[in-house]
Amino acid sequence: MTKSYGLIAGMLVGALCGCSSSGGEASMAGGTDNAKPSGGTYGGGNPRAAAGGSTGSLGPAVIGGGTAALPPEQEQSLTFLAPQPGKRYVYVANPTRDSVAVIDSVSLAIAEVTPGDTPTYVATVSGEDVALVINAGSSTLSVLRTTDAGTTVSSPLPIVKGANAIAIAPGGAHAVVWFDVAQPNAKILSGSFQNVSLVTLSAAGDKAFTVTVGFEPSAVVFSDDGTAAFVVTKDGISELRFASLQTSAIAPLVRIESSAAAASSPDAGTASPDAGAVPDVDAPSLDEGSGAGSSSEDGGSAREAGVVPMLPDAKPATPDTAPAIAGTGLPVDVSVTRDGHWAIARRDGRNELLLVDLVGNSVQSLSLSSPVTDLDISDTTDTAGGDIHAFAVLRDESKLVRIAIPDGFTGAAPLDIWPVTGETVGQVAISAHGKYAVLYTTAVPIERLVVSPLLPSGTFAPKGVVLQKAIRAVAIAPDERTAFVVHTKVTGNPSDPGLTVDEAIDRQYGYSAVSLEGRFATLQTTSANPDPFAITPDSSSVFVLLRDDAANLRMAEQMSLTTFQVKDFQLGSPPNAIGALGGINHKVFVNQVHSEGRISFIDWDWDSGTVESVTGFALNGRIRQ
Amino acid sequence: MKRAYFLPLLLVLPLACNDDPQSGGTPSRRVMPIVALDESVAYVDGTSGLVFLLNLADPALKPRLVPTGKSPVAAEKRKGANNQLLVLTHGDPGSLSTQSEPARLVLIDPASKDPVTIELPGRYDQLAQSDDGAFAILHYSATSSGAGGSMLYNPNDLAVVKFASNTVKSRPIRSLGSVPDQVYFSPPGSTLFGLQRNLAVVLAENYVTILDLDRDDRTEITVPLVPDGKRTVEPVQVLFDMAGPAIYIRADGSNDIFQISLIQGAPVDQNASGTSNDFHVSLSLLGAGSALSDMAMFGTGDSTRLLVTAPDSQQIVILDPTTGSATSIPTGTQVDRILLFKGPSPKSSQSQDRALLLGVGTGATSVVFADLRDIETAQGLAIESWSITAPVVDITPLPGNMALLKQGNGSVALSIVNLEDRTIEPIGSSGLLDDVTVEATVRSRLWGTDGANRLEYLDLVNNGQGRLYSGEVIVDRTIANILPLAKKSADGNRYLVLEMLDPMNVGYVTLLNADLPDRKGARSAYGFLLTDTFQRGQP
Amino acid sequence: MTTIRQGFVILSTVALLPALPAAAAGPAWPATQAVMPVASEPELPTTSWEPLRFTVTAEIQSAWMLQDDARRLWGKRNVGGAGLCFSYDAVEVSSKMTLGLDLSWLATAVSTTMASTAAGLDLPEKSSTQVFNLGLSLRYQVFRWLSPYARVAGGAGWAALTVGSPGFDLRDREFLYQGSAGAGLLLRSPGVRIGHSRRWPLLALVGRVEGGYIMGNATNFSLKLHSDGSIKDPIPVAPVSVGEIARRFPYLRVSIGVAF
Known part of the structure; x- marks a missing residue:
């Protein structure tokens, strides 16, 4: 089990699609969504939102009235490991100045380095002050290594053209750089739809070479030991075993059949924008601090770089990743086990589950009694006696099905089919170490969720928790004690006359914290969308950013996950990104929109709560002292 | 014989010669403005380099003449509890016929017979003193005409004088394209990170330089105020918050207040020679949104706030240096000057931070009182406007929370403002x-x-x-x-x-x-x- | 002060005097004269070398300021003055040697501006002296018309200094005294009787050229702001000492007059 966690941040891609300023632009590293525990580490983001939602956002925060037949679940691309900094330094790219600001969270000193032409996308190695920067102007990659003596910049490494996403393996020895068409600012370029760059990181010298994979890679997942990467593509999963890849090659591909099922599916409706898209991938686990804690100076473009810092051993129960399109029959919710042997997926709108043998290059399917609305994985093989299970939600039957991997697919082990009587559940989130399952639905405005312990193995005792507002997304803290719930907002003004208290509450934004053991919930209404958010690595607090430019609201709000008390921090400029620092720093950083660049560091110790801000990255970079 | 009579003619000829003196075209005397010491006054004759010390208690009023050196360029009273006159001379670069003379800083004490002379490493023409008179910094002005005769010189060379030891050290500073313009000193008796510390902030166009005066072997810290050369800002006002610790700078041409935070510990990129300071700085911009004319600091600790005036937009802005947040409050009139005071008001007997805001030279015909506690919350409720009879051209604070307004609309008019009662009392003048x-x-x-x-x-x-x-x-x-x-x-x-x-x-x-x-x-x-x-x- | 032209005319006249018919030298003085019976008054000669005891001359004096402070005061090295001198041959020590007394008055006035080698000052300055001297001279007749002499004199007077423009001027007047020693040449023409009667006096032209050295007390002006009297009970103004100015200088004195 890893000693420290990266930040669990509810990095909502939609929040990053903010307004631009005339100043420099900084890219944000860190993936946005798809944080799901599995055997490998996840290093890619799938920005696809639910149907109709903006890319990578939490999906529509505001919902209208009730529904008759249940609509599709809103897959929330919740990312809690948003742009992450290194251990002590935060990296902010400024493409217009061809520079990257390296901000010391302790001294607030800022140094400017010039890695190359138009540095845009940044990702950091978990727990280290090492950052990878994509120089978009020259299609090269630079590696920044920061010590107390300063930052060294490696020679630019050639990478695939148009690359805009970075995934870093646990341990930081390898990284995969690729072109993600789902990025909001992705430009379709020729020749890059099936190439990824495999980067070997070493203080003795960094190397990069090109590997050919399946069509349109959408995510990269790593094995827990960092020896292999699995590139999820439209064709299937391409396998990159680092030890056997020393030069350019074609990566072995395990095909996952998709188009035939899509054509015959009775639920296939109007082709969605994502029809035929790459299967979405759930993060099998979360790395710590591998994302660069950079944020956009211009108010944030949408999810940058597709890097999701990971907790190697923690399994934050993130909800499902990229939005599934109802009835397409496409394989979605792809997860990979820690050892990289197995991958699971479900067919959208179908009752079929798929088990991919990444070693044996085979695919098995399992049919359940009704369509699967969500699929999650729990891989506790890093602990003694641990095992791997897939959890599938059958919303039509209000059941949760637990399937042992691989025996459940072969019939060697029976399926555990657990009814959730009296509740409507369409999604499941499993806690980091498989202790709890949280079941809920985002399809209809139901103000309840269901919590069940899962340990000892085989336990299922669901209990309902009453909330005050409907659910938009759920995240479970790494310590498995608290669940963080982001609510939807009903259209309308809460101040309208004649409203009941409940109606007024429903018309407000808000979030709740739920004690999993005691099933005690606290609602906190907010004046703005609580997005993005971040849970501190020690699970002591959750920070949400509240921003309403029209109302001049710019604030970071801290809720203690121990006492559920709330504290506000006014900010000088509209915030657009949040991340946490690892190591000894008990600080979160909040990036804000400012022409010269502004970042604030907030001490998350409840008694301290100091805020330090630094503005003017370029200026600070020119200080001579 | 006859010729002998011509002799007297020859002898008288010299009488007819007019041995003219050096006539016409001589320059006038250059006397510097009078300097008032505690009990005497001093005139410095820039022509002769003599100081005429007039002891007012002397019935004969016979001045004491003290030579200083050639070409005195500045004379002022030493600050603090020091009754001394400081005279800065250029000296003489010399020529074939005249000996060169170094530039000097001369300290003349009326009670002492001999002045103290400090020879300077350069022919500076600007003198800046710390408030306690412990330090002086000499530098060249931006319009210096050749440093007293030198053709080539470093205009960024400073001389730091420590009066405790009457020593001087040359401390050239790095330039980011300009030359020093003004020097501000930290409040006397300040401590920084547990040590007694005297800092100097040297202002120049587009950047400022911070010097640790107590440790003259340390390098200076240069802080740019613009990231590139596309615009110009001129720093004009400095406030020290040694408890922060931070230095705040207001600059013409910028809508931001520059907050330079002082952080303990050597900078990350220490130079190899080990002459870095034991502290370093980071810069933040506190945006006020409009051109600023004055700045004042109130509150302590976490309550520290900056009050700035933005006359063009007829508002004041309260800046929180911790968060960088800015609260704008309209004043309804152009105010460009702040007079801070602590005292009660007509509505509250509590002694709190308050301010009188006025437009000096803006033509404004009203003044504004502001209650500063919780002003960010109260906003418009915390300010009160009062009409005045004529625009203000100058204000002088008086003891007892009073102020004298000098107003003008052709002739001089005066009013006394009681800051606590918020009354404005005209003083009659006949127009003469x-x-x-x-x-x-x-x-x-x-x-x-x-x-x-x-x-x-x-x-x-x-x-x-x-x-x-x-x-x-x-x-x-x-x-x-x-x-x-x-x-x-x-x-x-x-x-x-x-x-x-x-x-x-x-x-x-x-x-x-x-x-x-x-x-x-x-x-x-x-x-x-x-x-x-x-x-x-x-x- | 006489101009160059006037001086030249006078001296030319003196130079031309020898062209006039020389008169026989008159008897020495005091001479014992026999009483002649007067039958009728015979015609007296029109010129005579008879000694003439009284002399009135106009004189000009040129002094050279050797000290810097005096030069600064006067603004120049050479300072001239003019005056009158009345002499009386008191004692005939011998037939050729005569002891004389003289009383003279000399005035000097200079307007200048304060200046120095270092830097200038546009301060108008007026300096003046008025000195009365009493001299004693010993004269030896070499020729009837030429007598070298030595002279010592002592005198007193006052010196005045005004600095500044009217309205803001500083003034002072100081007492001065001096002594001088010099030597010179006396030139005279034969006496001319204007009328034919003895009752008419003899008049002769006399000229002197004398050089010497004057030593006097140093002048220490204490300037005060001049009040024109328009202010009743003015505020007392402290005087300003401008420094001690030496009065020691060589001089050249030329005088022309008549003896009778």
């Missing part, structure tokens, strides 16, 4: 009032002249004869300047020195008793700059 001098430190007395030989005074507080008691003294000649001294002379009198109109530039003062001014006790000294002129070799 030419100029006023406020004596705020000892007696709170207003001195005025009609531009001729009439001197009037008005007690702003009760000095024994009632408040607003007025008196008049007529002197013999036209009064040019009024200079009340702060301390009593050896004869027990505190003097009011009137500089009289002196077209001959030979020195003309009239002395009155500042506490009980009366013509009968008046004395004058005229022509004292000619003392011993025929023996000195130059006037």
Whole structure:
């Protein structure tokens, strides 16, 4: 089990699609969504939102009235490991100045380095002050290594053209750089739809070479030991075993059949924008601090770089990743086990589950009694006696099905089919170490969720928790004690006359914290969308950013996950990104929109709560002292 | 024989010769403005380099002549509790016929026989002192015409003088394209990270430089105010918050206040020679959104706030240096000057931070009072506007939370503002009032002249004869300047020195008793700059 | 002060005097004269070398300021003055040697501006002296018309200094005294009787050229702001000492007058 966690941040891609300023632009590293525990580490983001939602956002925060037949679940691309900094330094790219600001969270000193032409996308190695920067102007990659003596910049490494996403393996020895068409600012370029760059990181010298994979890679997942990467593509999963890849090659591909099922599916409706898209991938686990804690100076473009810092051993129960399109029959919710042997997926709108043998290059399917609305994985093989299970939600039957991997697919082990009587559940989130399952639905405005312990193995005792507002997304803290719930907002003004208290509450934004053991919930209404958010690595607090430019609201709000008390921090400029620092720093950083660049560091110790801000990255970079 | 008679003719010829003196075209005397010491006044003759110290207690008013050096360029009283005159000289670069003379800083103490002379490493022409008079920084002005004759010199060379040891050290600073313009010193007695610390902030166009004056072997810290050369900002005001610790700088051409945070620990990129400071800085911009004209700091600790005036947008802005947040409050009038005070108000007897805001030279006909506690929350409720009879051209704080407004609309008008009661009391003047001098430190007395030989005074507080008691003294000649001294002379009198109109530039003062001014006790000294002129070799 | 032209005319006249018919030298003085019976008054000669005891001359004096302070005061090295001198041959020590007394008055006035080698000052300055001297001279007749002499004199007077423009001027007047020693040449023409009667006096032209050295007390002006009296009970103004100015200088004195 890893000693420290990266930040669990509810990095909502939609929040990053903010307004631009005339100043420099900084890219944000860190993936946005798809944080799901599995055997490998996840290093890619799938920005696809639910149907109709903006890319990578939490999906529509505001919902209208009730529904008759249940609509599709809103897959929330919740990312809690948003742009992450290194251990002590935060990296902010400024493409217009061809520079990257390296901000010391302790001294607030800022140094400017010039890695190359138009540095845009940044990702950091978990727990280290090492950052990878994509120089978009020259299609090269630079590696920044920061010590107390300063930052060294490696020679630019050639990478695939148009690359805009970075995934870093646990341990930081390898990284995969690729072109993600789902990025909001992705430009379709020729020749890059099936190439990824495999980067070997070493203080003795960094190397990069090109590997050919399946069509349109959408995510990269790593094995827990960092020896292999699995590139999820439209064709299937391409396998990159680092030890056997020393030069350019074609990566072995395990095909996952998709188009035939899509054509015959009775639920296939109007082709969605994502029809035929790459299967979405759930993060099998979360790395710590591998994302660069950079944020956009211009108010944030949408999810940058597709890097999701990971907790190697923690399994934050993130909800499902990229939005599934109802009835397409496409394989979605792809997860990979820690050892990289197995991958699971479900067919959208179908009752079929798929088990991919990444070693044996085979695919098995399992049919359940009704369509699967969500699929999650729990891989506790890093602990003694641990095992791997897939959890599938059958919303039509209000059941949760637990399937042992691989025996459940072969019939060697029976399926555990657990009814959730009296509740409507369409999604499941499993806690980091498989202790709890949280079941809920985002399809209809139901103000309840269901919590069940899962340990000892085989336990299922669901209990309902009453909330005050409907659910938009759920995240479970790494310590498995608290669940963080982001609510939807009903259209309308809460101040309208004649409203009941409940109606007024429903018309407000808000979030709740739920004690999993005691099933005690606290609602906190907010004046703005609580997005993005971040849970501190020690699970002591959750920070949400509240921003309403029209109302001049710019604030970071801290809720203690121990006492559920709330504290506000006014900010000088509209915030657009949040991340946490690892190591000894008990600080979160909040990036804000400012022409010269502004970042604030907030001490998350409840008694301290100091805020330090630094503005003017370029200026600070020119200080001579 | 006949020719012998021509001899007398020859002898008389020399009588007819007119041995003309050097005639016409000689430059006038260059006398520097009078400098008031505690009990005496000093004139520095820029032509001869002599200082004429006039001991006012001397019945003969015979000045003491003290040579300083060639080409004095600046003279001022040493600050703090020091009764000394500082004279900065350029010296003489020398020529084939004249010996060179180094530039000097001369300290003249009226009580001491011999002045202290410090030879300087450069021919500086600007002198800046710390408030306690412990340090002085000499530098070149931006318009320096060749540093007293040198063709090539480093305009960014500074000389730091420590008066405790009367030593000087040259500390050239790096330039980011400009030269030093002003120098500000940290408040005396400040500590930083547990150590006594004296800092100097040197302002230049587009950047500032921070010097640790106590450790002259340390390098300077250069902080740019613009990221590139596309625009120009001119730093004009500095505030120190040593408890923060931070330095705040207001600059013309910028809508932001520059916050330089001082952080313990050497900078990350220490130089190899190990001369980095034991602290480093980071820069933040506190955006106010509009051009700023004045800045003041109030509150302590987490409550520390900056109050800035934005006259163009008729508002004030409260800046929180911790968060960088800015709260704008409209004032309804152009205010460009802040007078901070602590006291009660008509609505509250509590002594709190408050401010009088006014437009000096903006033509505004109202002033604004602001209650600063929780002003970010109260906003418009915390300010109160008062009309005035004429626009303000100057303001002088007075003891007892009072202020004197000098107003003008052609002629001089005066008002006294009671900051606590928020009352504005006009002071009558007949229209003849030419100029006023406020004596705020000892007696709170207003001195005025009609531009001729009439001197009037008005007690702003009760000095024994009632408040607003007025008196008049007529002197013999036209009064040019009024200079009340702060301390009593050896004869027990505190003097009011009137500089009289002196077209001959030979020195003309009239002395009155500042506490009980009366013509009968008046004395004058005229022509004292000619003392011993025929023996000195130059006037 | 006489101009160059006037001086030349006077001296030319003196130079031309020898062209006039020489008169016989008159008897020495005091001479014992026999009483002649007067039958009728015979015609007296029109010129005579008879000694003439009284002399009135106009004189000009040129002095050279050797000290810097004096030069600064006067603004120049060479300072001239003019005056009158009344002499009386008191005692005939011998037939050729005569002891004389003289009383003279000399005035000097200079307007200048204060200046120095270092830097200038546009201060108008007026300096003046008025000195009365009493001299004693010993004269030896070499020729009837030429007598070298030595002279010592002592005198007193006052010196005045005004600095500045009217209205803001500083003034002072100081007492001075001096002594001088010099030597010179006396030139005279034969006496001319205007009328034919003895009652008419003899008049002769006399010229002197004398050089010497004057030593006097140093002048220490204490300038005060001049009040024109328009201010009743003016505020006392402290005087300003401008420094001690030496009065020691060589001089050249030329005088022309008549003896009778």
